[in-house]
Amino acid sequence: MKNSGLNFRHLYFFWMVAREGGVTRAAERLGLAVQTISMQIASLEKSIGKQLLEPQGRRLVPTEAGRLALSYCEQIFPLGDQLQEALDEAETGKMRLAVGISDSLPKLIAFRLLQATQQMDTRVHLVCMEDEFENLLADLALGKLDVVLTDRTVRAGGSLKVFSHLLGESDMKLFGAPKLARKYRRNFPAGLQGAPLLLPTRNNALRGRIDAWLLERKVRPEIVAEFEDNAMLNTFGRNGLGLFFAPSALAPDIEDQFGAVLVGDAPELREHFYAISNARKITHPAIEAIFNAVHSGLF
Incomplete structure (x- = not known):
C-alpha cells in the first residue's frame, strides 16, 4: 500500500x-x-x-x-468520531445504529419502525438524522449512516451503489381538524371541490399519486400550502389550516396526537416505505429487527 x-x-x-x-x-x-x-x-x-x-x-x-x-x-474526521463512539459502546455491550430519516417520511412511521430496535436483547444506541433524500443517500454511501428510512425507492442506474428494501405499504385516509372535517366529509370525495388542502411538494413520491387521484375524481381543491417536511404539514393540519392525507396505519395516532378526525378513505392511494442500505443483504441486527417487526404485521 x-x-x-x-x-x-x-x-x-x-x-x-x-x-x-x-x-x-x-x-x-x-x-x-x-x-x-x-x-x-x-x-x-x-x-x-x-x-x-x-x-x-x-x-x-x-x-x-x-x-x-x-x-x-x-x-x-466525523467518521473518526463515529468509530471512537462505536468502539466505546462495544465495551458496554451496546450496539450503534445511525439512521437517516427522509424529511418526507411520516415521523410516526419512523417511530414505529425504530421502536423495534429498542425491544432487542442487545441495547441499541440510536443516532437519528433527518435531511433531504439525496443528502441522506450521500451520507449512506460515505458510511456515515447504516440505513435510510424513506418513502421512495432509489432510482435505477444511479451513481450510488445502494439498495432499496421495501418495508411495507399503507393505504391513505384524509384527515382534518373537526370543524373542517364536518364540512367536507359530506359527499366525499366530490365534496372536496374547493376544500383547503395541504400537500407534499412535487418532489415527494406520494404527490403525483394524490394529483392523479384528484384528477380521476374530477375535484379541484384549493391547495393552501405545500411542504417538504411531513411533520410541518401535519402541524398545519392539526391547527385547522387544511385537510391532509396520512397513512391509514396511523389513523389512531393521528386522531390521538393531532386531534384530527377522518374525512374519508382513499384506498386507491398507497404510500410505500423503504429501507435503503449499502448492502443487498441486510446484516445489521438492528435493521433485521425492523424487518422482523414489519413481517409481524406492523402496518
Whole structure:
C-alpha cells in the first residue's frame, strides 16, 4: 500500500482553522498556542506542495486546493468520531445504529419502525438524522449512516451503489381538524371541490399519486400550502389550516396526537416505505429487527 506521508494531525488543525475562520480561534478551541497551529499547517502545505489557506479580510479562507481538502476532512474526521463512539459502546455491550430519516417520511412511521430496535436483547444506541433524500443517500454511501428510512425507492442506474428494501405499504385516509372535517366529509370525495388542502411538494413520491387521484375524481381543491417536511404539514393540519392525507396505519395516532378526525378513505392511494442500505443483504441486527417487526404485521 502506498504511503502518502500525509500527517492527519496537521490535517486536523487545517480543518479546525478552516471551520473557525482563523488560527487564533482554532487555537483557543484546541487549547494550543497560535504558533503551534501555524507551524503545523505550514508543514502540511509544504508536504503536499499546495497552499490551503489564504487571507480574506480578517479571516483565513480555503484556497481552491483547500476547499478540496476540506471536503475530504468533512468525511474523515466525523467518521473518526463515529468509530471512537462505536468502539466505546462495544465495551458496554451496546450496539450503534445511525439512521437517516427522509424529511418526507411520516415521523410516526419512523417511530414505529425504530421502536423495534429498542425491544432487542442487545441495547441499541440510536443516532437519528433527518435531511433531504439525496443528502441522506450521500451520507449512506460515505458510511456515515447504516440505513435510510424513506418513502421512495432509489432510482435505477444511479451513481450510488445502494439498495432499496421495501418495508411495507399503507393505504391513505384524509384527515382534518373537526370543524373542517364536518364540512367536507359530506359527499366525499366530490365534496372536496374547493376544500383547503395541504400537500407534499412535487418532489415527494406520494404527490403525483394524490394529483392523479384528484384528477380521476374530477375535484379541484384549493391547495393552501405545500411542504417538504411531513411533520410541518401535519402541524398545519392539526391547527385547522387544511385537510391532509396520512397513512391509514396511523389513523389512531393521528386522531390521538393531532386531534384530527377522518374525512374519508382513499384506498386507491398507497404510500410505500423503504429501507435503503449499502448492502443487498441486510446484516445489521438492528435493521433485521425492523424487518422482523414489519413481517409481524406492523402496518
